[in-house]
Amino acid sequence: xxxxxxxxxxxxxxxxxxxxxxxxxxxxxxxxxxxxxxxxxxxxxxxxxxxxxxxxxxxxxxxxxxxxxxxxxxxxxxxxxxxxxxxxxxxxxxxxxxxxxxxxxxxxxxxxxxxxxxxxxxxxxxxxxxxxxxxxxxxxxxxxxxxxxxxxxxxxxxxxxxxxxxxxxxxxxxxxxxxxxxxxxxxxxxxxxxxxxxxxxxxxxxxxxxxxxxxxxxxxxxxxxxxxxxxxxxxxxxxxxxxxxxxxxxxxxxxxxxxxxxxxxxxxxxxxxxxxxxxxxxxxxxxxxxxxxxxxxxxxxxxxxxxxxxxxxxxxxxxx
Amino acid sequence: xxxxxxxxxxxxxxxxxxxxxxxxxxxxxxxxxxxxxxxxxxxxxxxxxxxxxxxxxxxxxxxxxxxxxxxxxxxxxxxxxxxxxxxxxxxxxxxxxxxxxxxxxxxxxxxxxxxxxxxxxxxxxxxxxxxxxxxxxxxxxxxxxxxxxxxxxxxxxxxxxxxxxxxxxxxxxxxxxxxxxxxxxxxxxxxxxxxxxxxxxxxxxxxxxxxxxxxxxxxxxxxxxxxxxxxxxxxxxxxxxxxxxxxxxxxxxxxxxxxxxxxxxxxxx
Numbered sequence: 402x403x404x405x406x407x408x409x410x411x412x413x414x415x416x417x418x419x420x421x422x423x424x425x426x427x428x429x430x431x432x433x434x435x436x437x438x439x440x441x442x443x444x445x446x447x448x449x450x451x452x453x454x455x456x457x458x459x460x461x462x463x464x465x466x467x468x469x470x471x472x473x474x475x476x477x478x479x480x481x482x483x484x485x486x487x488x489x490x491x492x493x494x495x496x497x498x499x500x501x502x503x504x505x506x507x508x509x510x511x512x513x514x515x516x517x518x519x520x521x522x523x524x525x526x527x528x529x530x531x532x533x534x535x536x537x538x539x540x541x542x543x544x545x546x547x548x549x550x551x552x553x554x555x556x557x558x559x560x561x562x563x564x565x566x567x568x569x570x571x572x573x574x575x576x577x578x579x580x581x582x583x584x585x586x587x588x589x590x591x592x593x594x595x596x597x598x599x600x601x602x603x604x605x606x607x608x609x610x611x612x613x614x615x616x617x618x619x620x621x622x623x624x625x626x627x628x629x630x631x632x633x634x635x636x637x638x639x640x641x642x643x644x645x646x647x648x649x650x651x652x653x654x655x656x657x658x659x660x661x662x663x664x665x666x667x668x669x670x671x672x673x674x675x676x677x678x679x680x681x682x683x684x685x686x687x688x689x690x691x692x693x694x695x696x697x698x699x700x701x702x703x704x705x706x707x708x709x710x711x712x713x714x715x716x717x718x719x720x721x
Numbered sequence: 722x723x724x725x726x727x728x729x730x731x732x733x734x735x736x737x738x739x740x741x742x743x744x745x746x747x748x749x750x751x752x753x754x755x756x757x758x759x760x761x762x763x764x765x766x767x768x769x770x771x772x773x774x775x776x777x778x779x780x781x782x783x784x785x786x787x788x789x790x791x792x793x794x795x796x797x798x799x800x801x802x803x804x805x806x807x808x809x810x811x812x813x814x815x816x817x818x819x820x821x822x823x824x825x826x827x828x829x830x831x832x833x834x835x836x837x838x839x840x841x842x843x844x845x846x847x848x849x850x851x852x853x854x855x856x857x858x859x860x861x862x863x864x865x866x867x868x869x870x871x872x873x874x875x876x877x878x879x880x881x882x883x884x885x886x887x888x889x890x891x892x893x894x895x896x897x898x899x900x901x902x903x904x905x906x907x908x909x910x911x912x913x914x915x916x917x918x919x920x921x922x923x924x925x926x927x928x929x930x931x932x933x934x935x936x937x938x939x940x941x942x943x944x945x946x947x948x949x950x951x952x953x954x955x956x957x958x959x960x961x962x963x964x965x966x967x968x969x970x971x972x973x974x975x976x977x978x979x980x981x982x983x984x985x986x987x988x989x990x
Binding site: 470472492493494495496498500502504506507508509510511515519520522523524525546559562563566 | 736739740743746747748750751818819820822823824825826827828829830984985
């Protein structure tokens, strides 16, 4: 398919791997036997940004992230993370990278504080344990054993373990899956706080509101390929795609009673009307002039821009 | 490019100590591991010595008191329990919970993590052997000397390290934490029997003892026996051939472990 890319964010395949970007990927491929999970993707993540990596299950997200984290050997393409090839990077590189795993069960027999202290000992310049406890909101649980924590607290501990080494780049793999809404907001605050500290964040998520709230850049993956890239506001042609204006017709009127409009009107059985158009202002002007002259309140009128979720579903369904 | 500065080497040694401290702390709080590796051998020793009270065993061409037989044999079993069985269960549980992968994502070198687990196994092996020897010496008149204890410590360390390697090798074929326990019981129980751990080896047929002698458990028991009663080994406290058999198993385990060991959970690969 042709990918809409108004911001020109998607790199061209010919351009070289960037030295400035924290993550730079060209033509990444990964095959398991005959099955090709990742089919030539390009990514660029500038320093200090929150980069959201979206896609349905089986799109190749986890495989790609595990290659970037250095857990898997790719079968093709070029990858640079913090200037090194993660497949060959050593412990100095690992000290600059924090990883939050999708499923986490740290040391069952240690307390939260002991667990953070143990991990702190792995790094050359760790953050103080107390500061990390504060950052992830586990100060009150510091003396509790890890196997007595709730699911949400375990995820926060894992985030703490990823931050204890004071990394430049943090991989967050579905960091808020299973959180209640307030815990999710709290986690978002932590992630936004990390960006303010100048960290680069590579986030995979299933939640479009999460990507919208946090991300500077979004890439959508489907069936092993990048299907869209851009900012939350522009991705998939979101900024220029049609706006939906909808309302209920006043009693006794039919769509034929409406004034001349620049777009087709689709009407429901109970008088609901939907009009799709790229330029909502002239449309609204014509409608409101008509309603004002005749004294119709059009009380339920709504103007709806496509959500990120709608864009995402359209893009990923086209591919799969 | 991979030149390690001197300061870094010193810090690597302290890294191993750092890791071992937390691994030992986890072991102390893990009651399953404690009961399995510490309580079971002590109870078995007390039961067996009480059962055959005052008796003797003909082994290695000489006749020894019942305690002088069972202390080294139960100690061998305890080393297998602490060095291999407990480590194997811990390793598979850590791998499947993602804890190994979690640690692998940090700058700590792989061998430091392995050394942390291995030293926990060796320290707990030495601890349980010390308890068994003390029970034998104080309660049942096992004759102890500095030389006997010195050789026993060396054999226990070599044995524990070898069985650690076997645990790392076996972790590659055990799929989940639930089956790790039963699988190792199934593998070790018959070997304990034919190695003369539970029943004295003079009642076992020769061909069965020959089989047991090329497996790693009996040679470890024979080597420990020699440390306390040199007469069972032709007068030498240091049973070279059996110790080499144990080491050979350890090396074989290490070779398999290097090829098969996995940091990531089975289910996700």
